[in-house]
Amino acid sequence: GDSVTQMEGPVTLSEEAFLTINCTYTATGYPSLFWYVQYPGEGLQLLLKATKADDKGSNKGFEATYRKETTSFHLEKGSVQVSDSAVYFCALSTDRGSTLGRLYFGRGTQLTVWP
């Protein structure tokens, strides 16, 4: 079935360090891929998304490229800030059947950035 596997955390970085959070997926058809972020005490909010192969999603300095050949959607940021400390979730959305539009989430990666 459809599923997402993402890098286990926690991840701890110093400010201005480079960030990569790995995400791979298993899906039939042509899913859309998402990164959601959850700041402390809040619900999830969309960070970025990509809806077809080779698309790159980007927002707030974060980027991820939909790679069909490696079934991956890794999240990257060149220089993290303290304010990026949050939990990051990779997710996919199916494009077929009775589950059209539901999201399958990874387990989340806790990121802590120190000044």
Add this chain to the structure above:
Amino acid sequence: DVKVTQSSRYLVKRTGEKVFLECVQDMDHENMFWYRQDPGLGLRLIYFSYDVKMKEKGDIPEGYSVSREKKERFSLILESASTNQTSMYLCASSLLGAGGPRETQYFGPGTRLLVL
């Protein structure tokens, strides 16, 4: 901006009580979802709904039921609360639309439920 609100941020209930969690969205979205979030397990889908009076089971529906009498409101019901239902509950909504799987889900702030 899309707004998804949940009736309570924190809730404490006793084992065996019937618990209602309410979710309201203001963007005329067709789809609504209930998840629970537990450390190390991520988000797990409990129930979802594509239309009024319509519901579909997610991955962990046991011990829960839902109600969708109006398009903007989706309620999660714990028929007889148990301690293993202590969790964070998140509601979300999205358009059904032509975008299908490309549509973004919008989340509420969550309800942290403690069952004693």
